Every structure is written in structure tokens, then in C-alpha cells.
Amino acid sequence: MPGTTATPDIEIIVEDIGGGGGDDGDGGSDDGKRRRKWPASPKRYSTAIAIGIVAILMFFMALASAFIVLRSSSRVWVTVHLPPVLWANTCVLLASSFTLEAARRRLSLADVRGFRKFWMFTTVLGFLFVAGQLVAWRQLVAQGIYIASNQASSFFYIFTGAHAVHLLGGVYALLYVLARKFKETSVSRSTAAEIASFYWHFMDGLWVFLLALLYLGK
Amino acid sequence: MATDHSGTNHDGSPHGGFLSHYVFSTDHKVIGLNYLWLALFSVFLGMAMSLVMRIHLVWPGAHLPFFSGLGDSPERYAALTTLHGSLMVFLVLTAAPQAGFGNYFLPLQIGAREMAFPKLNLLAFWATVASFLGLTITFLIPAYTAITLWIVSVAIFCTASLANALNFSVTVIDLRGQGMTLPRLPLTVWAWFINAILGMLIFSILLASCVCLLSDRLLSTHFFSVMNFVANQPAGAIATAVPVLWRRLFWFFAQAEVYVAMLPCFGLITHLISTFSRKPVWRERFVVLALCGVGVFGFCVWGQHMFSSGMNPFSPLVFSLLASSLGVPATILLISWIETLWDARVRLNTAMLFALGFISLFLSGGLSGIFLARHDLASAAVSEDFVTGHFHLVMGVAAAFAILGALFFWFPKMFGRRLNESLGKIHFWLTFAGVYCVFMPMHWLGLMAHSRVSSANGLASVAAAGSSIRNFITGAILLTALSQGLFLANFLWSLFRGERVLENNPWRATTLEWTVSSPPPADDFGPSDPVVYRGAYEFSVPEVAEDFVPQHLAAGQVVKARESGE
Numbered sequence: 001m002p003g004t005t006a007t008p009d010i011e012i013i014v015e016d017i018g019g020g021g022g023d024d025g026d027g028g029s030d031d032g033k034r035r036r037k038w039p040a041s042p043k044r045y046s047t048a049i050a051i052g053i054v055a056i057l058m059f060f061m062a063l064a065s066a067f068i069v070l071r072s073s074s075r076v077w078v079t080v081h082l083p084p085v086l087w088a089n090t091c092v093l094l095a096s097s098f099t100l101e102a103a104r105r106r107l108s109l110a111d112v113r114g115f116r117k118f119w120m121f122t123t124v125l126g127f128l129f130v131a132g133q134l135v136a137w138r139q140l141v142a143q144g145i146y147i148a149s150n151q152a153s154s155f156f157y158i159f160t161g162a163h164a165v166h167l168l169g170g171v172y173a174l175l176y177v178l179a180r181k182f183k184e185t186s187v188s189r190s191t192a193a194e195i196a197s198f199y200w201h202f203m204d205g206l207w208v209f210l211l212a213l214l215y216l217g218k
Numbered sequence: 219m220a221t222d223h224s225g226t227n228h229d230g231s232p233h234g235g236f237l238s239h240y241v242f243s244t245d246h247k248v249i250g251l252n253y254l255w256l257a258l259f260s261v262f263l264g265m266a267m268s269l270v271m272r273i274h275l276v277w278p279g280a281h282l283p284f285f286s287g288l289g290d291s292p293e294r295y296a297a298l299t300t301l302h303g304s305l306m307v308f309l310v311l312t313a314a315p316q317a318g319f320g321n322y323f324l325p326l327q328i329g330a331r332e333m334a335f336p337k338l339n340l341l342a343f344w345a346t347v348a349s350f351l352g353l354t355i356t357f358l359i360p361a362y363t364a365i366t367l368w369i370v371s372v373a374i375f376c377t378a379s380l381a382n383a384l385n386f387s388v389t390v391i392d393l394r395g396q397g398m399t400l401p402r403l404p405l406t407v408w409a410w411f412i413n414a415i416l417g418m419l420i421f422s423i424l425l426a427s428c429v430c431l432l433s434d435r436l437l438s439t440h441f442f443s444v445m446n447f448v449a450n451q452p453a454g455a456i457a458t459a460v461p462v463l464w465r466r467l468f469w470f471f472a473q474a475e476v477y478v479a480m481l482p483c484f485g486l487i488t489h490l491i492s493t494f495s496r497k498p499v500w501r502e503r504f505v506v507l508a509l510c511g512v513g514v515f516g517f518c519v520w521g522q523h524m525f526s527s528g529m530n531p532f533s534p535l536v537f538s539l540l541a542s543s544l545g546v547p548a549t550i551l552l553i554s555w556i557e558t559l560w561d562a563r564v565r566l567n568t569a570m571l572f573a574l575g576f577i578s579l580f581l582s583g584g585l586s587g588i589f590l591a592r593h594d595l596a597s598a599a600v601s602e603d604f605v606t607g608h609f610h611l612v613m614g615v616a617a618a619f620a621i622l623g624a625l626f627f628w629f630p631k632m633f634g635r636r637l638n639e640s641l642g643k644i645h646f647w648l649t650f651a652g653v654y655c656v657f658m659p660m661h662w663l664g665l666m667a668h669s670r671v672s673s674a675n676g677l678a679s680v681a682a683a684g685s686s687i688r689n690f691i692t693g694a695i696l697l698t699a700l701s702q703g704l705f706l707a708n709f710l711w712s713l714f715r716g717e718r719v720l721e722n723n724p725w726r727a728t729t730l731e732w733t734v735s736s737p738p739p740a741d742d743f744g745p746s747d748p749v750v751y752r753g754a755y756e757f758s759v760p761e762v763a764e765d766f767v768p769q770h771l772a773a774g775q776v777v778k779a780r781e782s783g784e
Contacts, residue, residue, distance in 0.1 A: 044391075047334075047392050059423070062422065
């Protein structure tokens with residue numbers, strides 16, 4: 001730590017907490033400019049996101065297996081009708097994956113303005129999805145269905161809640177790629193965008209899986 | 219917050235402020251050492267708890283000064299058991315061999331200068347400290363809040379372990395130095411790597427279970443609650459009602475957790491045995507495969523516990539087979555250790571003694587494990603004491619021996635001084651005898667509890683023998699705990715007054731950490747990156763002056779080794 005106080009360090013750590021949800025490969029927050037005399041390979045971030053995805057998948061598989069076991073062993077399963085707004089949310093999230101890819105294509109054509117536009121659009125769609133999930137929760141609450149009402153509702157809230165937390169980690173990654181200046185870092189903008197896109201598409205697929213699970217298991 | 223006034227500081231020099239150097243340092247060596255300090259503190263705390271428990275078992279009426287103030291309710295004893303278990307398993311057995319030694323030596327051994335994500339590493343360490351504090355506080359507060367706090371602490375520990383596992387696996391995959399191909403990795407690194415992947419999978423599951431459990435307690439959902447389970451079952455099943463789902467998820471984690479504690483120890487022991495036998499590891503590739511096998515099977519045997527705890531599992535035969543098939547990699551490891559030792563010029567220093575002690579404990583603990591893997595025997599003939607004896611020998615004490623062996627081995631590298639050998643050997647023999655005297659009679663107690671004695675006379679004699687065995691165990695545990703004082707004294711004395719190590723490589727070992735000064739410089743390898751030319755276990759190579767060839771010597775340099783040594 002040459003000639004600095006330790007305070008910036010702490011700030012970066014706090015910044016790291018914001019990532020949340022295990023997505024630690026969200027694009028190069030760990031680039032030490034200190035103490036390193038050799039180029040850091042950006043490969044570590046894509047490896048990390050791949051391994052992180054496996055861990056997150058395992059987390060949701062544990063919940064999903066609990067859902068399946070309880071669903072099949074239960075004789076008093078109360079069905080929760082999924083709020084219709086979920087379908088709209090799903091469309092929003094799927095669309096965001098396409099805009100993300102569009103942004104990356106712009107970036108590969110060196111069209112940074114176009115990249116920013118589509119990337120921003122993706123981020124907005126991400127926020128829109130989370131807002132839509134909140135609407136779904138409010139609709140259920142309006143029907144008097146709370147998290148503790150029955151097992152199906154518990155799973156509904158836990159699945160959507162855990163997914164939303166992980167997705168917000170993805171939104172953070174998108175914002176990070178948008179805001180960061182990639183001049184002095186070892187990771188290029190396109191690498192960071194690629195890594196963020198892995199996570200984002202994974203969140204997308206995970207949501208489709210969870211929705212299918214909730215829909216088929218109702 | 220941190221006041222680091224010395225603006226002229228060099229990179230990571232030891233003259234920096236205390237906070238920036240020890241508390242907020244992202245140096246893998248500092249973090250690794252911090253984990254070891256935490257584990258050292260936890261192990262003595264945990265040992266004190268087991269002492270209190272044994273004393274309570276023998277003299278239930280005795281009033282202990284501190285505990286009487288907390289109220290002598292039966293929950294205190296249960297809380298003590300839980301806390302002893304959680305401290306020992308999480309903060310000692312999981313943290314010390316993997317996060318402690320791993321953080322310190324993994325980058326050094328693979329020729330990296332840092333972990334892949336240093337800040338994440340630091341964050342994980344302080345999360346571990348937070349979970350340690352949370353776990354410890356649970357003992358002092360009322361039961362209901364305490365259990366919630368316990369779950370939160372375990373969840374925090376899970377997150378920290380996940381971050382660690384991520385860091386370890388990425389470091390091994392992407393940060394290996396030049397020439398450090400996979401076959402050249404030291405077996406310690408293999409073990410840390412496989413363990414990180416296993417940890418990645420199982421701590422996610424425990425985290426998910428903790429989330430559900432917390433929501434049960436705080437949001438009054440019904441994922442695991444007994445009432446819910448009872449409502450779903452036919453009337454006959456209610457007598458044995460237990461939340462089956464919780465058991466599944468929990469054992470999915472906990473059975474594999476045993477291997478999470480053991481895997482790095484296997485790596486450490488193989489490394490020590492090869493180094494001090496001055497022979498290459500016997501069938502190194504098979505050992506790597508065996509380590510992978512332990513990981514894979516360990517991940518699959520979760521169902522085995524369902525019948526050990528008296529439940530009718532999904533498929534006893536499958537799990538019994540899987541549990542028994544763990545014997546295959548374990549046997550490969552054992553054969554490799556014995557073949558490596560066979561006909562070797564063994565250097566019987568303290569580190570090696572602990573390694574041999576590990577083999578002995580692992581063997582005796584493993585043999586009683588065979589009884590538990592048979593589902594018909596397990597439910598019929600085995601009570602708590604047998605299981606306690608079994609897993610303490612094979613998991614707790616064996617792993618502790620591996621940790622101690624590694625500490626004696628790496629102490630010169632970490633602190634530039636040696637631990638005292640004579641004191642170390644006395645400590646080893648006292649501990650070795652002590653743990654056998656503690657845990658072998660426990661097996662016996664467990665078997666006796668289920669011996670079917672019909673006459674009242676026989677019952678009385680069994681009870682009498684049982685209580686004398688309990689007294690014996692308590693005596694032995696007092697002795698064992700006291701001899702740990704010897705270790706602590708040795709450790710603290712050697713830290714400040716121990717014999718200085720002037721050379722880089724006092725043990726004549728081959729791996730990269732021995733090429734740097736003791737303790738290693740802040741940037742690990744100095745100006746030039748290390749290059750690796752050969753495997754990690756080239757001992758007793760013919761036609762070389764020394765009986766070993768370090769990994770960093772190129773073929774041309776080895777000849778020179780004839781004149782200059784190293």
C-alpha cells in the first residue's frame with residue numbers, strides 16, 4: 001500500500017459487499033494497482049463466475065429439492081395461483097438478455113455509444129423486473145397470501161426473494177461495467193461485459209427454471 | 219479509521235500501522251496466519267468446554283464457578299455440546315487446514331504471489347471472525363435468541379467458506395506459476411483444490427438450509443417444523459416424527475463436511491510423509507485420483523446417516539455401498555503412505571511423528587467406521603458413545619494431528635524459528651496416549667450400552683463398569699488437556715525465543731515455499747517470478763549430490779547442485 005492510508009481499502013471492501021449473492025467476478029473490482037508488477041490475467045474473473053454459478057445453482061437446487069420433497073409428501077398442499085404479472089416479468093427479463101447481447105455486439109463493433117445505450121436499457125429492464133416481482137408480491141398480499149400462509153406461498157416468496165437478491169447482484173454488475181473507466185485496469189470493457197453477461201443470462205435461465213417449477217408444482 | 223502515518227512505506231513492509239498490516243492486510247500470508255490464530259484460540263476454548271462436560275458427567279453435583287452464575291439448567295449442557303461441536307468443526311477443523319495453512323502456503327507452493335481475490339479473502343476472514351463471535355455469544359444469552367443467533371452465525375460462516383472456496387479454486391486454476399502444470403502440483407495443493415470444490419457445493423446447501431430455517435423461526439413458515447411433518451404423515455409415523463427434510467439437507471452437508479475437514483489433512487500428511495521419508499510419493503497419480511474419489515464419494519454418502527440415526531432411508535443398500543466404497547480411496551491413500559514409508563530412511567522428528575500418529579488414528583477410527591457403514595449393525599448395536607468415539611478419533615483428533623504436524627513442519631517458514639523438538643516429542647507421546655485412552659473406551663461404552671443383559675445382577679455390573687470407564691475417560695482427558703499446555707508453552711516460547719532458522723530450506727524439501735526466506739518477503743518471490751521444472755516429490759534421485767531436487771531447478775542446474783548444495 002504505497003503512500004496511502006488504509007481508508008481507500010476499506011471503501012473498496014465496502015464496494016465489494018455491494019456485489020452480494022456470490023457474484024464476485026463482476027468485472028474487476030479486485031484489480032490491485034498496488035504490489036503487483038505483473039499483468040493480472042482477466043481469466044480469473046471468468047473462472048470465478050463459472051464456479052460462482054455452480055455454487056448458486058447448488059443453493060437453488062437445495063431449495064428446489066426441498067420443494068419437490070415437500071410437494072410430493074404433502075397431503076394438504078394449498079395451491080397458490082401465480083399472479084399474472086409474473087408472465088410479463090418473465091418477458092421483461094428475457095428481453096433484457098437480448099438487449100444485453102445487442103449491447104455486446106455494439107461493443108465488438110467499437111460503437112461505445114450504442115453499447116452504452118443498450119447496456120443502460122438492459123439495466124432498466126433489470127430494475128423493471130425486480131419492480132414487477134414486487135408488484136407480484138403486493139398482489140399476493142392483497143389476496144391475503146403471506147409467506148407463512150402455506151407451504152406453497154413460503155416457497156414462492158423464498159424462490160422469488162432469493163432470485164431477486166441474486167439478480168440485484170447482476171444489476172450491480174451491469175452498473176459497474178457502465179460506470180467504470182476501463183483505461184487503467186487489466187480487464188478490458190468487453191471482458192467485463194462478457195463476464196457480466198454470463199451471470200445475467202444465468203439469472204435469466206434460473207428464473208425460467210424457478211417459474212417452471214412453481215407453475216408445474218402448483 | 220486506520221491511521222497509517224508513514225507515507226514513505228514500502229509495499230506491505232512490516233513497519234506499517236497495526237491496522238493496515240494485520241487487520242486490513244490483503245496479503246495471503248497475514249490472512250492465513252490470522253486464521254491460524256483464530257483456530258488456536260477456538261481449539262483451546264473448545265477443549266475447555268469438553269473438559270467441563272466430562273467433569274459434569276462424572277461429578278454432576280460439582281459447581282463450576284463460571285457456570286453456576288449462568289444457571290445450571292439442562293439446556294446449558296446441551297448448549298455446551300453444541301458450542302463445542304460448532305467451534306471445533308467450523309473454526310478449527312474446517313478453518314485451520316484449509317483457510318489457515320491453505321491461504322499461507324497455496325500461493326507460495328504454486329508460484330503465485332497472491333490469492334485470486336485478495337479483498338474477498340480479507341472479507342471472508344472477518345466474516346469468519348464475526349461468525350466466531352456470534353457462535354460464542356450464543357452461550358451467554360437465552361435459548362430461543364441463542365439458536366437464532368447460532369443459525370445466523372453458521373450462515374455467515376457458510377458465506378465466508380463459499381468465498382474462500384471460490385478464491386482457492388480460481389487461484390489453483392488460473393494463477394499457477396510458469397511451468398507449474400497440474401501433474402507437478404504438490405499434493406497439498408491438490409487436496410486444497412478438491413476440497414475447495416467440494417466446499418463450494420456443500421456450503422451452498424447448508425446456506426440454503428439456514429435460509430429456510432431462519433425463515434421458519436423469524437417469518438413463521440413451515441419448511442421444517444415438526445407439526446407440519448406430523449400433519450403430513452399417516453398416524454403410525456407420528457411416534458418417530460422428526461423433520462425428515464431438515465435431516466436430509468443437513469446430512470447432505472454434514473457428512474461431506476467430514477471430508478471437507480479430512481481432505482486437506484490427507485494432502486498435508488502425504489506431503490509430510492514423502493518429505494521425511496526422503497522418498498517420492500508412491501503412485502502419486504493414484505493418490506490424486508484417491509483424493510478426487512474422497513471428494514466424489516464424500517459428496518454422495520449423505521444418506522448413510524439416515525440409518526445411523528435410526529431412520530428408514532430412501533435406499534439403504536445404495537448408501538451402504540457408497541459409504542463402503544469410500545474405503546477404496548482411503549485404502550489407496552493408506553497403501554501409498556505405507557509404501558512410501560517402506561524401507562525408507564525415516565526422519566522421526568515431531569512433524570513426522572504427528573503424521574504417523576495421524577495414520578494410526580485414521581486407521582483405528584476408520585475401522586470402527588466400517589461398523590457404522592453397515593446399516594443393519596448401525597441401527598441395532600451402536601449407541602451415541604460409539605459414534606462419539608468413532609468420529610472424534612477419525613475426524614477430530616486425526617485432523618488435529620495433521621494440523622499439528624503441518625505446524626511443526628511450516629513453523630520455521632512462517633516465523634523463522636523452530637519449535638522445540640524435545641518438548642514437541644513429549645507433547646506428541648502424551649497426546650497420542652491420551653487420545654487413545656479417551657476415545658477407545660468410548661467405543662466400549664457404546665457397545666456396552668446395547669449389550670442385552672437380562673438379569674438384574676448383570677445389569678448392575680455393567681453399570682458399575684460403565685461408570686468406572688467414564689471416570690477413566692475423564693482422567694485421561696484431564697491429562698490430555700494438560701499436555702496441550704506443554705504445546706502452548708512450546709509454541710509461545712519458540713515464537714520469541716526458539717532456535718533461529720538461518721537457511722531457507724531446513725527440512726531439505728522440494729516445493730517452492732522453501733526457496734524464499736523465512737519468513738517469506740511481502741511479495742513472496744522477490745523481483746523474479748519462480749519457474750517450475752519438475753514434479754513436487756523428487757527425493758532420493760540417483761546421481762545427485764543431495765537426496766532431493768527442488769522444483770525450481772532446471773535440468774542444467776541440478777548438476778551444479780553436486781558442488782553447491784542448494
